[in-house]
Amino acid sequence: MLEIKNLHVKLEEEDKAILKGVDLTVEAGKVHAIMGPNGSGKSTLAYVLSGRDGYEVTEGSIMLEGHDLLDMEPEERAAIGLFLAFQYPVEIPGVGNMTFMRTAVNALRKARGEEEMSSAEFLKAVRAKAKELKIDAEMLKRPVNVGFSGGEKKRNEILQMAMLEPKMCVLDETDSGLDVDAMRLVADGVNALRDAGRGFLVITHYQRLLDHIRPDVVHIMADGRIVKTGGPELALEVETNGYADILAETGAAA
């Protein structure tokens, strides 16, 4: 589904390489986790996947179901089914959460040549999803992420994910800033969306999220590369021993 080949990325404004040859393939129906110490390039990978400004791809390619992502605007990537759950969801005063989500859903439907949803249809659909995800419908009436707690913001991301029904979901440090209960709610939301046709890339610093979202494959990232790939047991190894051993073993700098 998602194929990243030899991806090299540097910051646009300074001559600093962040990703130094990332190779990664996520198959449909699978959950891949990327773990790594701070500064290893995990979040940069998420932003480059979603098309954020400020990064320059100097080498390599990213394909999503045969589409060359690097040729596409962020909204075009969303339209073919890419979704990024933000580490820091952005507050947008003055834009109602409901208006925002309906506009997004209809923009995607339009881009895919589907009928737009009426307000009534949308309202019904979003309420049903919110209930499934245990999200207070009150949250829909407020401006996007404004005054939301950390947990509410992350659940709002998951609700958007559920409404937009993407094929490839990238979760950037979705566990950051969450207590155990909030994390469990978010993980339940993600698990509910696991599906044979959908791929997940879960980026996290800690193993604890992976207790709740069981990955099929775990990658360790360090200094802009994937340095080790394994099964769920790799996450446990990090939990027990930290990153130092793995990094020493693979000869990567932290």
Place this chain on the structure above:
Amino acid sequence: MTAVAKLGPRAARRAAKLEATASRLEALTLPESGEWLRRARETALARLREIGLPDRRDEYWKFTDPATLVRTDAPAAALFEITDEAMVFDAIDRLRVVFVDGVFDPDASDELEAEGLEIVRLADAGGRDIHWAQELFGALEAEGQDPVTRPLAALNTAVATDGVLIRATARVARPVSLIYRRRDPSAELALHHVVKVEPGAELTLLENGPGAARVSTVTEMCIGDGGVLHHVRAQGRDHERRAITHLFARLGEQSVLKSFTLSANGALTRNESVVWLNGKGGSAHVAGAAMGDGAFHHDDTVFITHAAPDCESRQVFKKVLRHGAVGVFQGKILVHQAAQLTDGYQISQALLLDETSQFLAKPELEIYADDVKCSHGSTSGEIDADQLFYLRARGLPEETAKGLLVLAFLAEALDEIAREDLAEEIREKLRGWVSRHR
């Protein structure tokens, strides 16, 4: 000339200004009218001769050149291609008072009568004894000349040929709607309105339409104790029209004024609002949303005086500017010593959609009471890159996302419109503007 040369620089400037004013007013003839109105007009003219017409060197005209507002002939302004039917507030049940090129149109207007309302055309009022209007006409304008002069308001009092005198004696649900249509590209308009809301009464006043190539309106508002006045205005879409408007509002105890103005387009607009909170517990909100693309100069000049304790005031002005458009905000809160427990708020913000646009702001606070809460802020900035990316990452095309953020930026000003049906009408116009200016 030798006499002028002996004066100091300030006195010489004043002499030159008054001379220019005298020569500009030379050919002026006051409209025909009955006794009290003629007297009010003559007094206004005398006032104007005393203070002089504005020029760029006046403190409150530094950011806005009054030349095209002052000169004898108004520059013509192309008529915007828009049918009268597409104008704002069409969905609202209202009592319509229609002016075409500044002339009252009885056929297009409704009967000027309703339960709890007295409405008299200014043109018919001069010969009649209408005490409540006589006391106010030109009087609030005259009071508003101090401490900052408003010469174009005095000119309006002197020359305005028509307008409406409205008195609400009860809670009136159906708005009175003043509609300013245009037909002649070079027509000029000067209208002077008086609105009196009696104690405990309530009125909604709507104004919309481009009016004329050059527009001058003065509205004197007097709101009695416990009275409520909602004012929502949309200044048309004509790109080349010029407008100078003044609101003078005096509020009694526990009374409420909410005034909102939408200005989309217009070569030059200066909206002045002068408000006195004279009774305990009064509340005055003055707000505006302005959007300009290209040749657009928009100036909000506001002066709110807290003269009584425990009053609240809000000034909320938002401008969206593009392609060299210029926005100006001059807002003042004056708190008298007696006005303890004042709650004053003032915000003026511009969203600059490109680097050629400009926002000039002069926020002022002058406070003589010690127990007050006053805050003010003024910012100008561009569309937030993080917000834009977030929306695009969710699939919103860039232009749609920008449009949504523009509307979000304006939302705080729209929140000042109390009636949701009116707010929705204005919102619809904003959406239209945003979708046309991508």
